[in-house]
Amino acid sequence: MEKALLKEKFSNALDQDIINEILEVGSFKTFQKDDIIIDINQNLEYIPLLLSGNIKILREDSDGNELLIYFLEAGETCTMSLTCCMGTSKSKIRAVAESNSSIVLIPVANMQIWFHSNHSWRNFILESYQSRFNEMLETIDNLAFLKMDQRLYHYLLNKAELNGSKTIIVKHLDISEDLHTSRVVISRLLKQLENENKIKLSRNKIEIL
Template identity: 70%
Template structure:
C-alpha cells in the first residue's frame, strides 16, 4: 500500500529502487486535520514525505503569534525540517495538518545516505530547496510590500488552488491566526472584498469568485 502511494506521488522524481527502499525503511503515519506534525523546538530524527492531504508550515514569535510561511501538498517534503536534520538542530517551524494527511517519515541517517548515493533523491532534495526558498521569498515580499487586503486575497486564492475548489470552509479567526492579525481586521477586509465582488461570504465559508 505504501509503495503504491509513493509511486503515485513520487514516480516522476524518484527512481523505482529508491521508492522500494523508502517503502521498507520509512514509517507510515496519518494525521487528523489541525494535528501538529512537527513542533517548534522539537528534535528532528526524520523528514516527512507527504502522500496525501496538505500541511501548513508556520513560524512563531516570542509572544506566541504564528505566521504562515508556506503550504505543502502531496508529493512535497519540508526543506526546513531537512535543514534541521542535517544540522542536528531543533525544529524552527511548526507543521500542522491543514486537512487529514498521510506521510512517510524517513529516518535522518537514510536521508543522508541517499543524498550521497542516489541521484534522483539528491535532485529531488535540491529542487525542493529551490521551491521552498522561492515560496519564502514570496512570503517575505507579501509582508514587506503588500497591504493586508492584498495579502488576504492572495491567501484565499492560494487556498482555492490548494483545495481545487472555489468554496473555502474556514473561520475568520483561523485566517487571522495564519496572517498574524486580528479577527476584526479579517472580517472587515473580507466584507471589503465582498463589496468589490471578489468573494461571497457565507457561514464559516467563503466563495472566491
C-alpha cells in the same frame, strides 16, 4: 493504500530503487486536520514526505503568535525540517495538518546516505529547497510590499488552488492567526473583498468569484 500513494506521488521524481528503500525503512503515519506533525524545538529524527492532504508550515514569535510561511502539497517535503536534520538542530517551524493527511517518515541517516548515493533523491532534495526558498521569498515580499487586503486575497487564492475548489471552508479566526493579525481586521477586509465582488461570504465558508 499508503504504498500506492508513494508510488503515485513520487515516481516522477524518484527512481524505483529509492522508492523500494523508502518502503523498507519508512514509517507511514496519518494525521487529522489541525494535528501537529512537527513542533517548534522538537528533535528531528525523521523527515516527512507528504503522500496526501495538505500541511501548513508556521513560524512563531516570542509571544506565541504564529505566521504562515508556506503550504505543502502531496508529493512534497518540508525543506526547513531537512535543514534542521542536516544540522542536527531542533525544529524552527511548526507543521500542522491543513486537512486529513498521510505521510511517510524517513530516518535522517537514510536521507543523508541517499543524498550522496542516489541521483534522483539528490535532485529531489535540491529542487525542494529551491521551491520552498521561492515560496519563502514570496512570503517576505507579501509582508514587505502588500497591504493586508492584498495579502488576504492572495492567501484565499492559494487555499482555493490547494484545495482544488473555489469554495473554502475556514473560520475568520483561523485566517487571522495564519496572517498574524486580528479577527476583526480579517472580518472587515473579507467584507471589503465581498463588496468588490471578489468573494462571496457565508458562515465559515468563502467562495472565490
